[in-house]
């Protein structure tokens with residue numbers, strides 16, 4: 101059997117993780133191959149796109165366009181080099197170097213058909229804010245692949261992550277600290293949050309789909325899994341961007357200004373500018 105990434109071996113080098121070809125393959129099988137129908141002709145947003153491997157796999161599965169958001173510039177460079185190496189047309193992709201939380205809070209966030217949130221949801225504490233803004237893309241589906249807290253209750257456990265790892269959370273306050281608190285949410289917490297933003301949640305059955313769990317032990321123990329969220333309500337479309345503190349301050353100002361019949365749109369534009377790649 102040829103594994104997907106055996107044909108595109110550069111991703112084995114650019115990942116920055118130990119080489120785990122079976123893990124790549126099984127994740128590809130559950131995340132991409134089993135959901136192939138979702139990708140046909142789709143515009144796909146890949147949050148925390150790393151070296152571009154899942155954006156690339158989405159295109160190969162039939163997506164029309166992919167946009168990756170990745171906070172680490174070195175990884176964006178690797179993604180661009182990978183896409184150039186494999187001859188992907190420039191019109192089919194874009195990579196943005198930015199904190200995904202800020203990217204998603206942009207008032208002019210684009211629409212997508214599918215949002216990939218892979219290997220990222222345990223590197224943040226802004227779960228609900230991220231899901232609210234993912235919903236603003238009007239995507240029909242989210243694919244969320246994440247480590248989970250094993251509690252049956254709706255909880256989030258907080259750990260300190262080393263920001264110096266290429267795989268970990270970023271120091272989003274640029275506070276010069278070496279650790280940042282991140283949260284691991286339980287299945288029930290994820291379900292409640294998805295429900296709130298208008299999405300049904302189903303869990304992929306790793307044990308039915310995969311028979312070789314080498315390099316995939318967390319999936320085997322159900323400490324990590326893949327969830328498909330399907331849009332069932334559209335009311336969140338009309339919501340304001342869910343924002344960081346600075347943005348909220350501007351919305352507050354805007355609302356107060358509106359009350360007085362004046363609108364300070366200039367200030368709002370300045371706050372919501374997307375960082376250049």
Ligand SMILES: C[S@@+](CC[C@H](N)C(=O)[O-])C[C@H]1O[C@@H](n2cnc3c(N)ncnc32)[C@H](O)[C@@H]1O
Nearest residue numbers: 148150170171172199200218219267268269270
């Ligand atoms: C464990 S890797 C997952 C990579 C890939 N999505 C996957 O599932 O294989 C986590 C990625 O998230 C990126 N990352 C962490 N915090 C981020 C943030 N706030 N905004 C954008 N990217 C972030 C890291 O740089 C890293 O590339």
